[in-house]
Amino acid sequence: MSTIENRQFRLARRPNGLPEREDFALTTETLPEAGDGEVRVAIDYISLDPAMRGWMNAGKSYIKPVGIDEVMRAGAAGTVIDSKHPDFSAGDKVAANMGVQTHAVFPGKQLRKVDTNLAELPVYLGALGMPGMTAYFGTLEVGALADGETVLVSAASGAVGALVGQIAKKKGCHVVGIAGGKTKCDYIVDELGFDAAIDYKNEDVADAVKRHCPDGLDVYFDNVGGEILDAALANLRLGARVVICGAISQYNKTGGKMDDAAYAPKNYMSLLVNRARMEGFIVFDFTDRYPQAAKDMAEWISAGDLKHREDIVEGFDTFPETLNKLFSGDNFGKLVLKV
Amino acid sequence: MSTIENRQFRLARRPNGLPEREDFALTTETLPEAGDGEVRVAIDYISLDPAMRGWMNAGKSYIKPVGIDEVMRAGAAGTVIDSKHPDFSAGDKVAANMGVQTHAVFPGKQLRKVDTNLAELPVYLGALGMPGMTAYFGTLEVGALADGETVLVSAASGAVGALVGQIAKKKGCHVVGIAGGKTKCDYIVDELGFDAAIDYKNEDVADAVKRHCPDGLDVYFDNVGGEILDAALANLRLGARVVICGAISQYNKTGGKMDDAAYAPKNYMSLLVNRARMEGFIVFDFTDRYPQAAKDMAEWISAGDLKHREDIVEGFDTFPETLNKLFSGDNFGKLVLKV
Numbered sequence: 076m077s078t079i080e081n082r083q084f085r086l087a088r089r090p091n092g093l094p095e096r097e098d099f100a101l102t103t104e105t106l107p108e109a110g111d112g113e114v115r116v117a118i119d120y121i122s123l124d125p126a127m128r129g130w131m132n133a134g135k136s137y138i139k140p141v142g143i144d145e146v147m148r149a150g151a152a153g154t155v156i157d158s159k160h161p162d163f164s165a166g167d168k169v170a171a172n173m174g175v176q177t178h179a180v181f182p183g184k185q186l187r188k189v190d191t192n193l194a195e196l197p198v199y200l201g202a203l204g205m206p207g208m209t210a211y212f213g214t215l216e217v218g219a220l221a222d223g224e225t226v227l228v229s230a231a232s233g234a235v236g237a238l239v240g241q242i243a244k245k246k247g248c249h250v251v252g253i254a255g256g257k258t259k260c261d262y263i264v265d266e267l268g269f270d271a272a273i274d275y276k277n278e279d280v281a282d283a284v285k286r287h288c289p290d291g292l293d294v295y296f297d298n299v300g301g302e303i304l305d306a307a308l309a310n311l312r313l314g315a316r317v318v319i320c321g322a323i324s325q326y327n328k329t330g331g332k333m334d335d336a337a338y339a340p341k342n343y344m345s346l347l348v349n350r351a352r353m354e355g356f357i358v359f360d361f362t363d364r365y366p367q368a369a370k371d372m373a374e375w376i377s378a379g380d381l382k383h384r385e386d387i388v389e390g391f392d393t394f395p396e397t398l399n400k401l402f403s404g405d406n407f408g409k410l411v412l413k414v
Numbered sequence: 415m416s417t418i419e420n421r422q423f424r425l426a427r428r429p430n431g432l433p434e435r436e437d438f439a440l441t442t443e444t445l446p447e448a449g450d451g452e453v454r455v456a457i458d459y460i461s462l463d464p465a466m467r468g469w470m471n472a473g474k475s476y477i478k479p480v481g482i483d484e485v486m487r488a489g490a491a492g493t494v495i496d497s498k499h500p501d502f503s504a505g506d507k508v509a510a511n512m513g514v515q516t517h518a519v520f521p522g523k524q525l526r527k528v529d530t531n532l533a534e535l536p537v538y539l540g541a542l543g544m545p546g547m548t549a550y551f552g553t554l555e556v557g558a559l560a561d562g563e564t565v566l567v568s569a570a571s572g573a574v575g576a577l578v579g580q581i582a583k584k585k586g587c588h589v590v591g592i593a594g595g596k597t598k599c600d601y602i603v604d605e606l607g608f609d610a611a612i613d614y615k616n617e618d619v620a621d622a623v624k625r626h627c628p629d630g631l632d633v634y635f636d637n638v639g640g641e642i643l644d645a646a647l648a649n650l651r652l653g654a655r656v657v658i659c660g661a662i663s664q665y666n667k668t669g670g671k672m673d674d675a676a677y678a679p680k681n682y683m684s685l686l687v688n689r690a691r692m693e694g695f696i697v698f699d700f701t702d703r704y705p706q707a708a709k710d711m712a713e714w715i716s717a718g719d720l721k722h723r724e725d726i727v728e729g730f731d732t733f734p735e736t737l738n739k740l741f742s743g744d745n746f747g748k749l750v751l752k753v
């Protein structure tokens with residue numbers, strides 16, 4: 076059996092603001108043999124997600140931060156090389172939080188086998204992976220979306236936002252998305268079937284929300300935080316739900332903790348006037364219910380109700396720069412690194 | 415039948431910041447006879463509540479603002495003079511939103527008869543009135559308080575806060591109150607049975623919350639907004655509920671709308687990290703359920719489980735200055751104006 080070289084991006088220091096290449100160390104080690112119950116995987120695709128920025132910060136958050144010198148945490152999908160777990164054999168396609176590396180030795184019980192006849196491998200990092208679960212539970216459970224309501228979603232062409240809007244359209248809702256630039260705005264309306272798009276780079280968001288949703292919002296699904304959250308708060312209806320999924324506009328501003336956003340929402344008293352609620356959630360809390368959600372999502376994709384788009388960047392070594400496409404708004408669709 | 419002079423405080427102009435005497439006009443008119451279904455009332459007590467500041471502002475809020483030249487809106491309790499409604503007769507004690515005036519002609523169907531054997535008349539403006547209903551529904555419904563949880567409440571010696579804390583104690587909760595000054599802090603611990611008090615005038619609230627609630631808060635009942643809200647947000651537990659009842663620290667800062675607080679909570683991302691929710695409510699939404707709540711509250715008062723304290727100021731003419739005791743923190747207990 077030949078030796079396998081495993082290349083890894085490890086966290087070298089905690090980033091201050093936007094992550095830089097120097098915040099990571101690119102290391103190489105020989106991939107160990109699989110122990111009992113373990114599986115060796117050649118990673119094909121690595122998921123790049125906004126939440127990764129939070130995981131790089133020190134201090135208590137919803138999960139332990141990545142330690143200095145540890146392999147950077149990330150979802151990944153790949154192909155089984157060999158296996159000492161009865162459920163897996165060479166050639167199986169699998170997904171799990173295997174980290175930013177080219178290979179992994181991973182416990183079989185934490186590995187999920189995926190069916191590439193149903194969808195291509197990268198989709199299991201997007202619509203059928205964490206972003207898909209986030210959109211599903213955030214919209215239907217936390218947002219408690221009811222048929223025919225009015226919904227606004229930010230980062231609407233992104234991995235989560237695009238699915239939120241399409242799930243809402245399935246429920247007969249009036250759906251407005253916020254995205255940056257004409258291409259993304261056209262995409263969510265023409266390709267995904269949103270009722271309207273707001274281009275935050277070229278128009279006043281608060282005015283546009285008022286224009287597209289004159290009776291106010293029942294649900295605002297927030298991926299970005301900042302002034303856009305305030306624009307949504309200013310336009311709530313009675314009993315509205317504001318779902319706090321993320322605050323990508325803020326993650327790199329503080330050089331500090333994820334729970335210390337630089338921008339504070341001044342319109343929060345709209346929650347009182349409108350008897351509304353603002354609620355945060357973490358998709359990992361719904362792990363027990365992923366199988367049903369994944370089944371629903373797969374059916375909706377097969378039926379053509381849910382479209383998905385992956386933004387696949389090739390080259391393991393580009394990891395630090397490719398990750399930053401998320402924060403500059405340069406990615407278009409679910410950002411995936413091809414190893 | 416002799417002529418009755420009715421004296422009234424009418425809103426003369428919209429206050430800018432703290433209300434001033436010049437914002438009101440003191441008018442006198444002859445009290446009309448009661449029409450069919452109406453009742454004439456001599457008002458004995460007028461309820462002074464923080465929400466009144468919001469009602470003075472222009473613009474859409476949760477209820478119509480008081481119009482210029484209209485009698486200032488307020489809860490009131492009094493004695494029936496004469497009645498053309500079958501349910502009321504002279505001498506009955508009644509309560510309703512009769513406004514800041516010495517007398518009222520009022521529709522009988524909007525009037526609530528009260529039992530002064532059970533509790534003295536001013537109590538029907540406090541523990542058995544709007545503040546009581548606010549504490550009851552805010553704590554048990556919006557806060558969804560469970561037995562044995564950890565609860566923080568601000569304005570804890572006030573009309574609502576004192577009841578919130580005592581309801582929570584009935585549920586076996588660990589209860590911490592925030593109040594201004596040693597007298598109020600001693601009162602909530604020694605008289606009302608709170609587990610601890612935080613004196614916001616003399617200690618760092620965020621530090622004190624951490625000290626008294628080292629495992630974090632399950633419920634924060636917010637009457638004040640501002641930096642105290644941020645201190646609470648920084649100390650949430652998983653699944654916490656932040657109940658937005660008011661923001662008295664903010665009402666006079668903007669000269670503007672109630673839903674435009676001057677202070678924005680910078681720690682709102684704690685909602686995400688802790689999968690917590692922040693929810694506003696208006697007690698009027700629970701009107702249908704007041705009877706059951708009032709029955710519960712009356713039983714708890716009779717049983718000695720709920721203590722109440724009224725701060726009764728005599729002199730109808732002092733209305734503008736007495737109202738401002740709410741905003742300076744000078745009142746101690748439910749503020750009531752005795753006519």
